Amino acid sequence: MALTLFPLSFIALFAWSTAGSATGNTSDPIRAAIWLWLGGHLVPFKLSLASGFSSGALSYLPIGAAIFPWLALRSGFRRASEFLLNPRGARSFIVIWYTAIATIAAILSQSENIKPNLLLAPIYVAAIALSATINFTSPMFERFKFLGYSFLSLIGLATLLVAISMVLHFQIVKSLAIVIQPGIMGGILFTILQLLYLPNLALAALSYLFGTGFTLGLGTQISPTNIDLNSLPAIPLLGSLPTAEHPLLLISLLIPALMILGNQIAIFHRYQEFAVRQREVFKTILPLFIFLALISLFAGGTLLTQDMDPVGISWWNLLAVFAVIQSATLIIGLYIPKLIKLIKARKSEI
Incomplete structure (x- = not known):
């Protein structure tokens, strides 16, 4: 815990001391450090924004921070x-106490405007x-290696x-960076934050390639066959978003199909x-499937306001793609041949 909380405390204290505030106090950087630490565990927050704005939330958090x-x-x-000399005991000790400390930290760090989700x-x-x-x-994970490594490769x-798209849309990326003007220190921190969001964007890119697409706020949809985007937040990383429809990219569905098929052939051979x-x-x-549902759940959510809800992918997007492909390969490769054998066996009996 100290390995992550202490550096975050230093960053929060530095930002607090350089920002300046007429109403701030020394508890602010401590709370901020805890919020950053909880955010690194992908814990969502409920926000009470300034007067005139509806309440918001922050559940679209950088998956890269969890590392x-x-x-x-x-x-x-x-x-x-x-x-x-007892891995099970060490596991129980760490999980129980770490979770307890995090829960207490979430309770104590609540403020009037920012509240971690205690549930x-x-x-x-x-x-x-x-x-x-x-x-x-361990040998228990041996059978998952092929699919696991294949998905990591994806x-x-x-x-x-995403990186190639940023190069191709360099002018848009540059324009978004100029709009922000965060300064030197702010620019460094903002760049780090964007790098931590890369896994989120990579999962959105996968969902885009496979046709299910992703969203960037209320009433938006970005997919190879449809681009419905109201406005673009001033985040340079979002300059990599496609500017036109590319239906030919749906050929990328062959990749998960080959991945599933390869796993099935290996099993049938064994x-x-x-x-x-x-x-x-x-x-x-x-x-x-469980991993896809969980990682997709973290790769989507609300980004501060109701207008930026939902952002990213839905928990079922990638799961649906792989489930349909797996069902098709099972039907074609296992159930239909079995049915044909049964029909032939009955005919031979007659």
Whole structure:
């Protein structure tokens, strides 16, 4: 916890001391550091904005920020396991106490205008803490390697495409950067924040390539076959958004199809019985479905105001694509051949 909270406290204190405020007090940077720390665990916030504006929320948080507490927890778990010589005990100790501390921090850091979600805070923090203590090299995860590495490769490809799009739309990116004028220190922090949002944008890019698209506020939709965008927030990273429809990009659906097909062929090559093949396919694909739903849930949400709700992708977007493809490959590769065999067997009996 200290590995992430102390640096955030320094950043918050530095920002507070340089910003200046007639009504601020020394508790403000402490609260801000806790909010940043909770935000790094993807805990959403309820906001009471200035008078004249409706209440808002901040649930569209940078997935990339979660890597810092995750790595800190993983390092702490390894040390605790070596000290206690009991990985299960170390896992229970870290998850329970870390979640308890985060919950207390969320309660104490509430202000009149900014309130962490007290219901989701312990759930999200516990989930991150638990995932950081899992041994992903164990034989139990062996069957998930192909799909896991394939999906990570897709994320890398999507990130590369975002970078290419930024280069192609450099003038738009430049114009958005000029509008902000954050200054030197603000520019550095703003750039870091955008980098932390890259996983969100990569997932949105995947959803875009696969046809389900994503949103950037109320009444918007961005997909290869439809672009309905009211206005563009002054965020340079958003300069990479497409400016025209590209229906030919739907050919990208071949990528998840090949990914699912490759996994199914490997299973069919290893096992011969119908029931075993079916069971193994479900065992390998269900964890991917759960992961897609969870990561997509974090990759979408509200960005401060109701006008910027929803932003990103829906929790079901990527899940629906992979589920449809998996269903099709199972029907074509497993159920139809089985049905044909049954029909032939009945005819031979007659």
